[in-house]
Amino acid sequence: MWQQYLDDNHDRFFEEYLDLVRIPSISSLPEHMADVEKAAEWTATRLTAAGIENVEIMPTGGHPVVYGDWLHAGDDKPTLLIYAHFDVQPADPYELWDTPPFEPTIRDGRVYARGASDDKGGLVTPIFAVEALLQTTKKLPINIKFCLEGQEEIGSPQLPPFMAEHKEKFACDLVASADGLQWSETEPMLVVALKGLCAVEISVRGPKGDLHSGLHGGVIQNPLEALANIIASFRTTDGKIAVEGFFDEVVELTAEDREKIAAVPFDGPAYKDQLGVTDFYGEPDYTTRERNWARPTLEINGMWGGFQGDGTKTVLPSEAHAKVTCRLVANQDPHQIEQLLIDHIKKHAPVGVTVDVRAGRGVAYPFLMDSDHPANQIAAEVLTELYGQSPYFVRVGGSVPVIPMFQKELGADTINFGWTVGDENLHAPNEFFRLANFKRGMRGYCMLFERLATADLGNK
Template identity: 50%
Template sequence: MNAQAIDTYFKDHREDHLEELKTFLRIPSISSLSEHKTDVRNAAEWLKEAMEKAGLENVKVDETAGHPVVYADWLHAEGKPTVLVYGHYDVQPVDPLHLWETAPFDPQVRDNKLYARGASDDKGQTFMHVKAVEALLQLNGELPVNMKFIIEGEEEIGSPNLPVYVQENQELLKADLIVISDTGMQGPGRPAVCYGLRGLAGIQIDLKGPKGDLHSGLYGGAVQNPLHAISQILASFHDKDGAVTVDGFYDNLVPVSDEERAEFAALPFDLEEEKKALGITEDFGEKGYSFIERTWIRPTLEINGITGGFSGEGIKTVLPAEASAKITCRLVPGQDPDDIVAKLKAHVESHKPAGVTVEVSEFDKGKPFLTPYDHPAIQAAGRSYEKIYNVPTAFTRMGGSIPIVAAFDDILGLPVVLMGFGLSSENFHAPNEHFHLENFDQGLRVISDYLFEASDL
């Protein structure tokens, strides 16, 4: 690899690349909202054109039962490994809109950070892989490895249709390893390769009381209030220290070795700085576990939203007829999403107050994932980070979930290399999402280097 030539190429094309990325980010590809279905498809078509421009071949937009998948490849490196790159072009909703400093789909650069929904998660990181391929093809006329891309439009809703697509296209997706850039670094200037992800199980609880909203003066105290009832159910999920009280929730957890916990403790993590960055005065969670352990290796149950009654300006003396809550659990090795959902349903049923009917709906599911951090493909990624960032690479787990990763492992049986370039402070899934452009710049060079590292695996 001619590192100087690659560095010069990315410097010369930086502004063009940023303008292209801004165009991609202007497409409001919110997969969870039906009114944005056309926008999601437009993002897929834009990505198809960008891949064709980069020099990738056999580029196509494949239909699924939901939003489409974009596939591309370049397969002319005879005798070399095949790298399958996964990413997603869909994004989260933007609410609450009033907290955005600039419009979420009007990309703006401030303080060398690119602000827009999807800038970090995951349009920006996916785009980097396309541009790395383009650079190498422009400079060398070839790639050091064979490449395949599978970019989906449903990651933010749990990838409900991608496992079927992968199952049906195993021959098309045949490769030697999978590379995903949808994770984060350890901190500014501190690269990390993630080797473990938590899984996911989501539900919605819907409570119904009277046939319609009632006057709280006429009926309060005599009729069960669904908001009161759902509050009781939600309060029953944790003890005072934050431990989950659902029966059997912690059964079958795969133990984490003392050696691995010692590695976590040795990482350069400053709890006081983290609290300051988050704007909190105290951390909270299970006793006996550090902040890192609570967010990487322990399962959780979080209430993501509650609705019901009147929430407008002023007051309305109403006893609401309905109340709802959305819950997600992050799961660790040893936990199965279907089993956890069954236990959540049983818990809700056993804690249901009198006077209401309850319905529990299932949503996102994904198994936890763990791969040995000493795998050659993962260690090669660490070497590429170190060359570009000039610091040792941390090998970490991540608290978030990428549901398709476990499916890739189950169906394709390939090692998964999680090479992220985001930072935990970048507000992905929140207002003012942004991407630090120094990691955009460095990441392009890391990805390019890794393709040469991977050629020797």
């Protein structure tokens, strides 16, 4: 029934989607504040028209969140929270666009416009799916809430305190993120892990000022060398991170996890070529992909000090600095790892210099969801039907802070249920969205809602 409704209303839905894409809701630029507001109003109006109740535009102190719900499926049915965002990245450089970024243009089965893929295509599909089900069956198979936000592209700064304040309102058994990628046009994926992040900054100070290396050489500790020694102590020569306690909370990969990772296509030589390196390097006993996806990392992001000009200057520098960040995996706590790094650095501080370490900017928690979680199993079934191929279970080396935030504030896991493909020029000129995925996305959400109705998500 809903299939027919989606077909009959396809052209109208598509025109409505284009209306949303035309709004230049760039969250990072103050001159587009009103456009982000306009996109929020469009979203709220569209939710109401679809039959969603209690729709409101909620202030956050920054760009708003649009909430709405439909909660008449019964207490024995799960409650799904759908997440997406209606803000977009800036569109410059404008001259590199083949057609204007906020005048959506259709070419070769694709819509070209800023936000067409990230994330307005994702945002509308569950709303249209809700309308199709409510119009044809007068009810939804599960309880549904929406959390549609307008500050994702600037890092959702107000969202964590907002979510902590409105825990009850957004309470759910599961989150579906419509801001997600698929592996390719023809291959689906489910994201089961994301990395966390922590940062420290190191300053090493020696003599009061730069010194003549002839007059004073040989009698003091060189701050740059002291810093180099501290940094060298972070890792054993075979590539394992040597910070005491660093791995204590890491959830080890099971044989099954490793099989799932190995099942995802990987071309080592092509990857080396792409990066322009001669060899891979990293923690022993793990594959390249495992190191990248499922093991914590420690990187020196910058080191500086002393003389860097042309020619020679026989100087003994007075200070040296470095910035270090770690990507973390479940169940590492970023604040705890930060403290372990600080302790390690202090312990390895050589004599004759003062070493200051402080927490850097940027903290994110890691996320891990069992591939066998019933929601992942159901999502996998739906994706298999939509694509004719079962999804890869993918871990991501980067951080998406909202997903661990839902886990922390609402105690709910998130399934990746969006329709973007990585080659769609996201955040770049000529962003596009595939029309095939617009259709696929609406169908996918209808199927997901129906199948979740019989799932045991621990809500009963």
